Amino acid sequence: MLDKALQGIKVLDLSRILAGPWCTQNLADLGAEVTKIEHPQRGDDTRGWGPPYLEAPGTAERMSAYFICCNRGKRSVAVDYSTPEGAATIRSLALEADVLVENYKVGTLKRYGLDYHSLKALNSRLIYVSITGFGQDGPMADKPGYDYVFQGMGGLMSYTGLPDGQAGAGPLRTGVAVVDLTTGMYATSAVLAALFQRASSGVGAHLDIALLDVAVTLNANQGSNYLISGANPQRSGNAHPNCAPYEVFRCADGYLILAIGNDAQFARFCDVAGRTDLAQDPRYATNSARIENLVALRSVLTDLLPTRTRDAWTGAFDAAGVPWGPIHTMEEVFAHPQVRHRQLRQAALHPVMGEVPMVRNPMLAPSAAGLAPPPLLGEHTPKRQGFSRSP
Structure with a gap:
């Protein structure tokens, strides 16, 4: 362990x-x-x-x-x-x-x-x-x-x-x-x-x-983007600089993160959305094309996603293997069944x-021995009662 x-x-x-x-x-x-x-x-x-x-x-x-x-x-x-x-x-x-x-x-x-x-x-x-x-x-x-x-x-x-x-x-x-x-x-x-x-x-x-x-x-791909292109990365809100669509969208009753990482995933998304024409459109058929035409694609998706509830979209996404994610509060994070598991x-x-x-430290297995608490100020200074050499 x-x-x-x-x-x-x-x-x-x-x-x-x-x-x-x-x-x-x-x-x-x-x-x-x-x-x-x-x-x-x-x-x-x-x-x-x-x-x-x-x-x-x-x-x-x-x-x-x-x-x-x-x-x-x-x-x-x-x-x-x-x-x-x-x-x-x-x-x-x-x-x-x-x-x-x-x-x-x-x-x-x-x-x-x-x-x-x-x-x-x-x-x-x-x-x-x-x-x-x-x-x-x-x-x-x-x-x-x-x-x-x-x-x-x-x-x-x-x-x-x-x-x-x-x-x-x-x-x-x-x-x-x-x-x-x-x-x-x-x-x-x-x-x-x-x-x-x-x-x-x-x-x-x-x-x-x-x-x-x-x-x-820590700039990672953004630093590499600059070193290769010579162009300073620009602020893009919730959008990804190298993948699309890869950002937050509003649904009929809330928000979700759509995280399309390749062309096959985009095609499956288009099937779920009833817009197979988008995957066949040369402006959106490849990731590079979607990045180049991101403003137009975002406009289409901004109109499309609010036509259904978040649950309706995400249930269909799960069935089709389309990557997505929720935006949780801390309360929702710690109540989530996978986090609890x-x-x-x-x-x-x-x-x-x-x-x-x-x-829990993610390097450690859930079954690891219990963690020790943080100390009070000077708790283990020898003159304090209860001094010990280990936490």
């Missing part, structure tokens, strides 16, 4: 917000022992990123939903690394650590002897992960940055949103911090590769993971907070 794949691996987590904690939560979910280092008074910034908060009845303890989403399975040790005693504590923990993850500005930890080269001298097997906005070198290496900045700077927002000429046109960010989350996933992959490499080399590594690098890479909603019991709801 993958939930024990990293058993015996010790991770020292000096990261905050989302990208770093998302990485270290993945490592905890895979069985690593993760010790989260937090400032004794402030803790991770996201502890205050609410509402909403999960509150413990009869106590002053609470956890923000944001903090809960990326900090399960960790121990929290309160240490102020800016003091000599605190820095010494971090160094002593680093001696036994396999992995250290930090996301401070370049040079910050060096002032306290906690940079890669200082800790490598103490522990040559240490895999040291630095997550920053712009990387460890270059003209902007000393600048901070948040996900939102890189959604814009990396190009994502330039083609996300409604096209010019439509009401509400303009650049648009995604609904979650997609650059942070993807950075956390890249960092996770890099850590696993470094552990594999260390098994043969015997030495650790310094992993330089930059949000800007990830944001540029896959046990994506889970919960962990915390001795103070009680039941903490969370989402």
Whole structure:
């Protein structure tokens, strides 16, 4: 089972917000022992990123939903690394650590002897992960940055949103911090590769993971489209730049996503719609032709889809093998029978907070052992009652 794949691996987590904690939560979910280092008074910034908060009845303890989403399975040790005693504590923990993850500005930890080269001298097997906005070198290496900045700077927002000429046109960010989350996933992959490499080399590594690098890479086909064509991608709302029809359409009583990925699927859609002429029309017979004539095709489908209810369309689509999808609220997501079957909603019991709801890591099977809850600030600092070495 993958939930024990990293058993015996010790991770020292000096990261905050989302990208770093998302990485270290993945490592905890895979069985690593993760010790989260937090400032004794402030803790991770996201502890205050609410509402909403999960509150413990009869106590002053609470956890923000944001903090809960990326900090399960960790121990929290309160240490102020800016003091000599605190820095010494971090160094002593680093001696036994396999992995250290930090996301401070370049040079910050060096002032306290906690940079890669200082800790490598103490522990040559240490895999040291630095997550920053712009990387460890270059003209902007000393600048901070948040996900939102890189959604814009990396190009994502330039083609996300409604096209010019439509009401509400303009650049648009995604609904979650997609650059942070993807950075956390890249960092996770890099850590696993470094552990594999260390098994043969015997030495650790310094992993330089930059949000800007990830944001540029995240453009995927849009970036490739530009490199091949030389044309900047344009905002296209819910439409796909390379497939058609591949967007949201209104039915008689709601919306659905029509996701046609090839010409055979389009022909089946036309059969269901009673418009086989569309599949035979040279303007729409191939995907390339449909992209070139998308405005005309969209006009036809915008008139056609509202002639039936969503259930009428989707039942026929399922029977014919036409790809489609609903647009769910969070309530509908967690009530969906497939989501429930896959046990994506889970919960962990915390001795103070009680039941903490969370989402299963998709890398783990539904039958994996139960997840451990996120920690209270400093919950596992030795001076606190109930200190233990594992969550």
